Amino acid sequence: xxxxxxxxxxxxxxxxxxxxxxxxxxxxxxxxxxxxxxxxxxxxxxxxxxxxxxxxxxxxxxxxxxxxxxxxxxxxxxxxxxxxxxxxxxxxxxxxxxxxxxxxxxxxxxxxxxxxxxxxxxxxxxxxxxxxxxxxxxxxxxxxxxxxxxxxxxxxxxxxxxxxxxxxxxxxxxxxxxxxxxxxxxxxxxxxxxxxxxxxxxxxxxxxxxxxxxxxxxxxxxxxxxxxxxxxxxxxxxxxxxxxxxxxxxxxxxxxxxxxxxxxxxxxxxxxxxxxxxxxxxxxxxxxxxxxxxxxxxxxxxxxxxxxxxxxxxxxxxxxxxxxxxxxxxxxxxxxxxxxxxxxxxxxxxxxxxxxxxxxx
Amino acid sequence: xxxxxxxxxxxxxxxxxxxxxxxxxxxxxxxxxxxxxxxxxxxxxxxxxxxxxxxxxxxxxxxxxxxxxxxxxxxxxxxxxxxxxxxxxxxxxxxxxxxxxxxxxxxxxxxxxxxxxxxxxxxxxxxxxxxxxxxxxxxxxxxxxxxxxxxxxxxxxxxxxxxxxxxxxxxxxxxxxxxxxxxxxxxxxxxxxxxxxxxxxxxxx
Numbered sequence: 001x002x003x004x005x006x007x008x009x010x011x012x013x014x015x016x017x018x019x020x021x022x023x024x025x026x027x028x029x030x031x032x033x034x035x036x037x038x039x040x041x042x043x044x045x046x047x048x049x050x051x052x053x054x055x056x057x058x059x060x061x062x063x064x065x066x067x068x069x070x071x072x073x074x075x076x077x078x079x080x081x082x083x084x085x086x087x088x089x090x091x092x093x094x095x096x097x098x099x100x101x102x103x104x105x106x107x108x109x110x111x112x113x114x115x116x117x118x119x120x121x122x123x124x125x126x127x128x129x130x131x132x133x134x135x136x137x138x139x140x141x142x143x144x145x146x147x148x149x150x151x152x153x154x155x156x157x158x159x160x161x162x163x164x165x166x167x168x169x170x171x172x173x174x175x176x177x178x179x180x181x182x183x184x185x186x187x188x189x190x191x192x193x194x195x196x197x198x199x200x201x202x203x204x205x206x207x208x209x210x211x212x213x214x215x216x217x218x219x220x221x222x223x224x225x226x227x228x229x230x231x232x233x234x235x236x237x238x239x240x241x242x243x244x245x246x247x248x249x250x251x252x253x254x255x256x257x258x259x260x261x262x263x264x265x266x267x268x269x270x271x272x273x274x275x276x277x278x279x280x281x282x283x284x285x286x287x288x289x290x291x292x293x294x295x296x297x298x299x300x301x302x303x304x305x306x307x308x309x310x311x312x313x314x315x316x317x318x319x320x321x322x323x324x325x326x327x328x329x330x331x332x333x334x335x336x337x338x339x340x341x342x343x344x345x346x347x348x349x350x351x352x353x354x355x356x357x358x359x360x361x
Numbered sequence: 362x363x364x365x366x367x368x369x370x371x372x373x374x375x376x377x378x379x380x381x382x383x384x385x386x387x388x389x390x391x392x393x394x395x396x397x398x399x400x401x402x403x404x405x406x407x408x409x410x411x412x413x414x415x416x417x418x419x420x421x422x423x424x425x426x427x428x429x430x431x432x433x434x435x436x437x438x439x440x441x442x443x444x445x446x447x448x449x450x451x452x453x454x455x456x457x458x459x460x461x462x463x464x465x466x467x468x469x470x471x472x473x474x475x476x477x478x479x480x481x482x483x484x485x486x487x488x489x490x491x492x493x494x495x496x497x498x499x500x501x502x503x504x505x506x507x508x509x510x511x512x513x514x515x516x517x518x519x520x521x522x523x524x525x526x527x528x529x530x531x532x533x534x535x536x537x538x539x540x541x542x543x544x545x546x547x548x549x550x551x552x553x554x555x556x557x558x559x560x561x562x563x564x565x566x
Contacts, residue, residue: 015514025454026521027511029511066392073560080486081461081486092484093461093486094461095486096460097459101459102461102462104463104485104486105460113414167464168467170421171420171421171425172428174421175375175425177420210414216420216464216465217422217465217535217552217556218413218419218468218553219416219419220419220420220421221419221420221421221422222421223419223421223422226421230554260416260419279535279536280535304536305509307510317365338509338510338511339511340510341512
C-alpha cells in the first residue's frame with residue numbers, strides 16, 4: 001500500500017495497513033535546543049520530516065490573498081522588540097530576541113470602507129497575473145503517478161481578514177461596517193474559486209486544505225451568526241467545486257474552541273480539523289464521537305501531555321486507539337512541538353506511536 | 362427619569378450611540394452617577410460576562426459591549442471622581458515576560474474594569490519590574506497572563522517575588538490550569554474573563 005493509498009483509505013473510510021505517519025513540525029528553538037537536531041544538522045521542519053522518515057504529504061496552490069503585500073519594514077527598534085509594519089499592513093510589535101511568539105498587533109491600515117476600497121483595488125485584483133499558477137512546473141514536481149497524497153490549497157475566508165484588520169479591528173468592523181467585511185469575505189471566496197478553476201482540471205488531488213485560526217480558547221472570534229450567514233455560504237461554493245473533482249477530504253487549520261461553529265463548518269462542506277489543538281477545545285474523541293463520520297481529525301495529540309512525562313504520553317495515546325482504528329483520524333502533535341517537551345520523551349512518543357498504530361511490530 | 366434597563370440593553374447590544382444619548386440625558390437631569398453605574402453599566406457587563414461564561418456570547422460580543430460601556434463611562438468619569446466613589450480595588454494586569462499575546466489579557470482587563478475595579482495595564486512582555494511599578498501605584502493584586510507553555514514558568518517568578526510582600530498574584534491563559542496555579546502557589550486562577558471578576562470579588566470580600 002502506498003502512502004497515498006493509505007492516506008486516502010484512512011481518511012475516507014477504507015481499509016488501511018497502518019496509520020499514516022506524519023507530524024506538524026517544531027518551534028525554531030527545537031532546532032537549536034534539541035541535541036538530536038543540532039548533532040544531525042537538522043535545521044527546519046522539512047529536514048526533520050526526512051530525518052524521521054515520516055510519510056510524505058504535499059500541497060499546491062496559487063496566490064489567493066493580498067498581492068502585492070505591503071512592504072514589511074521596521075519602524076522602531078527597541079532592546080528586545082521591534083515595531084514593524086507587516087506584510088498585511090498591520091503595525092505590530094515582534095520580539096527580536098529569537099524567542100518564538102506571535103506578534104503583538106497594534107493597528108491595521110484598514111478601518112473604514114474607503115480604506116478597504118483602496119486596498120482592494122490595489123492588492124486584491126482577480127486579474128493580477130501573479131495569481132496564475134505555473135501548471136507545467138507543478139506537474140513536473142508532482143507527477144500523476146506519485147505515491148504520496150497531494151492537496152489543493154483553499155485559502156482562508158475569514159482568518160486572513162482577521163490578520164489584516166487585527167482581532168479587535170475585525171470585531172468592531174463586523175459590527176460597524178458589516179457590508180465591508182462581507183465584501184472582504186466575498187473577495188477571498190472569488191480568489192479561491194478562481195484558483196480552483198485554474199488548478200483542479202490538471203491534477204487528481206487527494207485532499208483540500210485551508211486555514212482560519214478564527215477561534216480563541218473562549219470560542220469564535222466572530223459571532224456565530226456572522227460565521228453562519230457570511231462565511232459558511234462561501235465554504236459551500238468551494239465545496240461544490242471540490243465535489244466536481246471528487247475531493248472528499250477538506251481540512252481547516254483552526255486553533256481554539258471550534259465547537260460553537262463546528263456545525264457550520266460541516267454544513268459548508270469542511271470535514272476535517274487540523275492540527276486540532278486539544279487544550280483549547282476537547283479530547284479529539286469528543287468531536288469524533290459527536291460528529292461520527294461528518295468530522296475527521298488530523299493531529300490532536302495534546303502537546304501539554306507530551307511535556308508531562310512518559311506515563312502521561314502512554315495514557316494519552318491509549319485514549320486515541322479506538323479513534324485511529326475506526327479511521328478518519330491521523331494522530332500527531334496538535335501544533336508545532338514546543339521546546340519544553342523533553343526530546344527524549346518526544347522520541348519515546350514517536351516510537352510508541354509507531355508501535356501502537358502499526359508501523360512497528 | 363433615566364431608563365436604566367434601556368442603558369443596560371444598549372450596552373449589552375453594543376449600541377454605543379444609544380449609550381451616549383442615555384448617559385448624556387442622565388447627566389443633564391443630574392442623575393446620581395452611582396445609579397448609572399450600579400443599575401445600568403455594571404449589571405450590563407455582568408450580564409454579558411455571565412452569557413460569555415455560559416457560551417451564549419463570545420469574544421466579539423464582549424468587545425462590542427465593553428466599547429459601548431466605555432463610551433458612557435468616558436462621559437461620567439469626572440463625575441465619578443467628584444462623587445468620591447471608590448473603586449473595588451486596584452489591579453495590575455499584564456502578559457508575562459517573553460509573551461506578546463494580549464487578547465486574553467485585554468478581555469480580562471475589560472471585564473474587571475467593567476465590574477468596578479481600577480486597572481493598571483502593564484502590557485505585554487512584562488517583567489517583574491513592570492508589575493512592581495504598578496504595585497508602587499497602589500495595585501493590590503497582580504494578574505498574569507500567558508499563552509505559551511514556554512512563558513508560563515515566569516508566573517512562578519512573579520509569585521515568588523510578590524508573595525513575601527503580601528501582594529496577591531492571580532493567573533490565567535490557555536495553557537494555565539488550577540493544578541498549575543496550586544503548584545506555583547498563586548492566589549487564584551480563572552479559565553475565563555468573567556471568572557476573573559468572580560475571583561477578584563472573592564479576594565476582595
